[in-house]
Amino acid sequence: MSHPPTLNWLDAPRDDSGVEMFDETSHTYRPYTELAGAALRIAGGLVARGVPRGAVVPLLCSPGPDLVAAFYGVQAAGCVVSVLAPPARMSGEAARAHVRAVVEAVEAGTVLVDAGQYAYAADVLAGTGRDVRVLRLEELLAGDPGRRDPAELALVQFTSGSSGRPRGVRVSHAALDANTRAIRAWERAGPEDSWCSWLPMHHDMGLIGCLVVPVSGNNRLAVCRPETFLRHPLAYLSRFDANRVERPATITATPAFGLQRIVDKVGHADLEGADLSRTRAVIVGAERIDPALVARFTELTRPHGLSPRTLTPAYGLAESTLAVTGVPVEETPRTVLVHRDGLRVGAEVSLADGATERATVQVMSCGRALDGLAVEVVGEDGAPLPEGHVGELAVSGSSVADGYLAGGSADGTSFTAGRLLTRDVAFRLADEFYVLGRLGDSVKVNARSLFAEDVELMLARAGLNPSRVCVVLGEADGNPHAVAVLEELDARAAEVAEDVLAAVCPGTRRHVARVPRGAIPRTSSGKSRRRQLWQRLSQEHAFDGVPAATDGPA
Template identity: 85%
Template sequence: MSPPHTLSWLDAPRDDTGVEMFDETSHTYRPYTELADAASRTSGGLIAAGVPHGAVVPLLCSTGPDLVAAFYGVQAAGCVVSVLAPPTRMSGEAARAHVRAVVTAVAADTVVVDAAHHDYAVDVLAEAGADTRVLLLEELVAGEPGRRDPAEQALIQFTSGSSGRPRGVRIGHAALDANTTAIRAWERAGRDDSWCSWLPMHHDMGLIGCLVVPVSGNNRLAVCRPETFLRHPLSYVTRFDAHRVERPATITATPAFGLQRIVDRVDHADLEGADLSGVRAVIVGAERIDPALVTRFTDLMRPHGLSSHALTPAYGLAESTLAVTGVPVEDVPRAVRVHRDDLRVGAAVSLAAGADDRETVQVMSCGRALDGLTVHVVGEDGKPLPDGHVGEMAVSGSSLADGYLADGSAEGTAFEDGRLLTRDVAFELAGEFYVLGRLGDSVKVHARSLFAEEVELMLGRAGLNLSRVCVVLGEADGRAHAVAVLEGLDARAAEVAEDVLAAACPGTRRHVARVPRGAIPRTSSGKSRRRQLWQRLSQEHAFDAAPAATDTPA
């Protein structure tokens, strides 16, 4: 195979750009010349340690420049990298079990860790009785440089597991190169662009969109830990301010939750005097985007120079390396309002005029298919549907992964006949895709589909904190059920949830469950594990025990 484009920066690293690690009060910086040397030494250390060519090497490191160097060092050694989520103060047995599951799934003989996680990794692997070497990154970097031809596979990316257990996705260098090239073309990324990210580097959006994409172009990258962003989002926003930093960021990516955190914690007084006019792209993906949240965010940022073109909704998933569709950076994102009764697979949507009401849904466009990818909306028979019809998104093209690990079979997203069936429901209008939610997170009532994401957005509009809310939908005892799970919220919030469920979920048995903080199971990237929560509620007979509302037949 020809040398992967995403590794070419190692041969010509820039000395005038690099990776910066920051928090509320401090920052450190390492140029790409230094990171390329560290990657080469990491590679040489792995070769000297006898790690075979093509071996999968899990990597457990803190967010920052060392992780960047180690990520490329593993690949430079001709090995396949899989980035593990570092533990946090909130991590418990689930995080330890995930590490053991990944090491087992990839049959890893070697794990690379930094000094901060050495003891943790040794303890976790000892619990599993695994005969796995733990190599210390700091010792690898102290050795001599080395390099081997790259393996065909670049990395194993584990899915978030929001609708099932995480699955290992096998991503080849060809797919990684193709998606990286497509993303940079879509973002119109140039030599002088600069990225900033708070996203975890083990997650596909953080790893591909905010590490591989900028690093492959030798672009400046500023990163902080997710905890820094959650505590003090203004420290992140400041990295884009031309009046406060010498080289402000121009591109970033975030789930919609990140926008919510900013509008909740940052106000106009915090931004007084700020110059955000250099921001070209705020890419928003990973979850359903509320047009009302987009309005709140742009109203906050526009007076300080942020262009209405900068907000860039997108859609993607690990099985397509990362990005599938995106709004062109020169366009203002569109939103359309459609009738709720049209939201069922195979039905044609009809656009609605006027203000918000209970019979319509406003949906934000996630843009057009990126270069090298083809997206069709298909019906239950797998055949493409006409423009404007609701169906499942099916993706084909050069960015598709090579499939799952051998133990990755499960219901849901699947590779079939050269295409990826995403299980995500959408409709297409004039070449743009409007994503509604997942088939597995919806129920049919009176021939209409209800999507958990839509109900959650309605709870957010009613004033509830969406970081403490999860909606699960499913069928039990022959009836459709809608459950709003409220984490650490009071009785008043429960009343609000009951009213929203009554409006949003007619024809279902409706439940509001108040649970303690931390009771909603989440992925390492913060998404609610809806299926796991549904199964737990079912096993605990919560539907029998909790008071339920239902519609009275006329």
Template identity: 45%
Template sequence: MTGHPLLSTLTDPDPRRGIRFYDGRGGWDFSPYPVLARAGFALADRLRAEGVVPGDVVVAATGSTPEFVTALLGATAAGAAFSPHAAPALFEDPEEHRRRTERTFDAVRPSVVVTRPEWAGTFRAAATGRHRPRVLAVTVGELSADPGGRQVARPPADRALVQFTSGSSGPARAVAVSAEALSANIRGIRRWLRMEAEDATASWLPFHHDMGLIGCLLTPVSSGADLWVMRPEDFLRSPTEWLRVFGSGSARLTASPAFGLRHVTRRVPHEALEGMDFAAWRAVIVGAERIPPDVLKDFAALLAPHGFASRALLPAYGLAEATLAVTGSPLDEEPRELLADRATLTVGHRMRPADDADRAVPLVSCGRPVVAGGKVLITDRLGRPLSDGRVGEIVVSGPSVADGYADGHPDGGQERPERGGFSGRQFRTGDSGFVHDGDLYVVGRLGDSLKCRGTTVFAEELEACLAGLESLRTAGAAVLLGTAHGVDTAVAVVERRPGPWVTELTELLRRRVPDLAVVVVAGPRGTVLRTSSAKPRRRAMWEAHLADRLGTVCSPAPSAAAAAAGPHRTPAPKSRAL
């Protein structure tokens, strides 16, 4: 077990600390670390009895529960690789969950699936394909009461973790992470946050997502620090309860996509914060494809009257293929922002500050590498390094880069792979950005961009324009870019009934991207497909749009003939950013 970050939690748990799980009714249920460790060892015995050996994969599908932590510790003690999987959601189509589960089984080939009793039948029904793992239904109460649990931990095999990418730009990919890479990333996060055992974390992120798993579960648990856990659905219903943990001084650290901060500012009224004190809240790691500056400012403004310091906001960049964290903003410094000239945000160009408000694109710094030995490189189309200030593909390297994709296919059979690819401890991310004064600035995904009048346009930038429309302030929205019927097209997907806003939005996009066809699609809540971290699933929505099953088209779908007829629909070249 040497080198595995969970070793001390298994063998020397602090009885004063543990994990508190929100009960959905305003209370918290406490699971001390010794109880979770005892249950983990008991589960390890059961896994061995099922024939699990070092190198096998154990899948956990329990939701954000004590059983998930037990499965993590049990798989670790058995020397197996651990792989998280989403439990069935309340309103999820059972057939869609079965298909997703079968894809997971095909990718990671698990020996055993650990779940809660109420979901055992669901996973047994899904274990009928080429790979048929055994299903264990467990509870922490049952396992921790087992008197026969042996506190024996086997050495880990090459893989410690198999986690999945978010799936925002294509099918989610299984990523194999070694114990060394996992430890390096956790050490980097702890050093970045100056994290000690006294620094409690609170999180609503799902455990099966890399930010929730590595940043908000494994890091505090391996540090022996207290952890407060809400299920995502409870956070969405009651974001004030999440804030209350920090406002009472119980927790100091957290991480969230920008969506979570925006949800707080939209749902939490000022009067709900009375009596809270956020002065001790030290770090809010904010990770997203591209971080909207207004989200940071609005969140800080809401909490500032109650002691929150904006320097606690730490914009960051990370991805599953690098275990999690790549870069992060320095602790105790204000977030850095610059206004770039959008015409220069094209691969190979040198970024210039904007001298015209109409051409300005606000970008937030994601800081510098947080893992010792980690590096960020910006490259051109041919993979050649670019100097500071030039825009190109973000390439990351270092000891926390994963071993590769667990399914063994470098591009997953996709024509346009979600990410660029592995080469040893180096990974081409498929994301565009540049380095300025030593800080990384993320521009957007290269696969979600098009050329318009010689300038690269990113979906994230157009979404920021939509967010500025007062008529769409509370509506879910996403922008898709691609070629439909031979014409380069921008599709705005909005969760709202058709109305006057359609004309306003269409005119806005036509001014911003005059060489692209513009289509507006409206639909009910849920039309904008999202990942577990609330990123838009653009590839899936684009395919649904082409199949006429995404929503109500409020402006005519483009055809080659129609595009050529209108002045605002002149076909653009079919070239991509790369």
């Protein structure tokens, strides 16, 4: 029986390495020898209970060692795994509807849960109208080990839904192996490297980058819940401190807002005496990276041994398993300053030198294509554009997924003629890619493209809390609109937002909407669902009810 490389660790698990789950005051640890045994017993239990080979088995489990064992146990049984988000304290009907939608989309006959999720799962699935069996991990762990030949698919990864409704991406073992191998080569990962993560394990960055990549290499992995990180990021940072832990983490990954949380909540006094010098790579992706935020993070951590070269911007998406491009580890990320007026698909970017801040935009490189992937910038006709021109990123190669589940929406990102058309806009300079934003989150004004991410960066630069701000752009009644939605911010913040919109969104009808806390819809990984918010504002006729500033007809 041949096994995919990402499953080989089950045959030779290390007893001196494993997975730790921690919070502010406690931790649990299980070596890989125990996790491999648990995974094979889970596989044996699935086989014994007649779960067909190739069946998709949704997994609803709290983050930690049990989830790791279950993830690999499903695959070792020759089944396909799909990791669901466990309910949070504030989870409501939307979370329950998502679970039902996933179960129906994958036509699941079995859902695997831990003891803590059993009652929730049984209650949620009672409303599907399907005959779905809910199996407890504890029941399977009591049986004998087993194993079957792997299915062609490894997992079904549901996209975050930041630009539309979530879609199930079919990731083969071949693509998973290729992307894992490329990431480890890019990170220069060795047997003594150690990972630490606060990312949700159901999200592609947390699942692939901070679970499959370290576990497949038998590397030590420390995990905390996202709530722990958001409440007490110092607990997470302590896992990198050689003066506090025996085996400090060397690699991690985070969206840019994770850096924001650290600089907002952690001060130099909190890090007094810390030694962060063992950290080799802080992968930053999932959203536009503000060079000013990187500077703040560097100013906080460099006195404690963290090299600026440790910050490693990257670009990826679930449709390419995870990673597509990355700045080489231990290389200082490059930034360029470009004129904002020249940013439109098909046009060549105009580099700036000393221009006023609001007439320019500083963009950080997301690095070069990873091994096994070819990345192009293409125009509206799909043809490659010359270097330095703005266009859509198109990806091909060994890490690209097999497509969406049948019935998935055709909007946005798509698989076309052997290429993945990402709907993400970028330009290439010296073989490095600079990502600007999504086509679906932009609007054309006077022949140039305006990107929501760019406007949000300017609002943050003006002092507004980026976690309380969302910018949505679109056309209504034949006019381009720019809306800054402020969540539980005061009238002074609204004045600042109006000033920024006037400076960076000329030619649009501009609105500032102050809304209650929690009114901005977000994905499970914390991204704003801009398209959903735009649709809500349109349906509620918010453009009629919110005063608009304008420069006249656009």
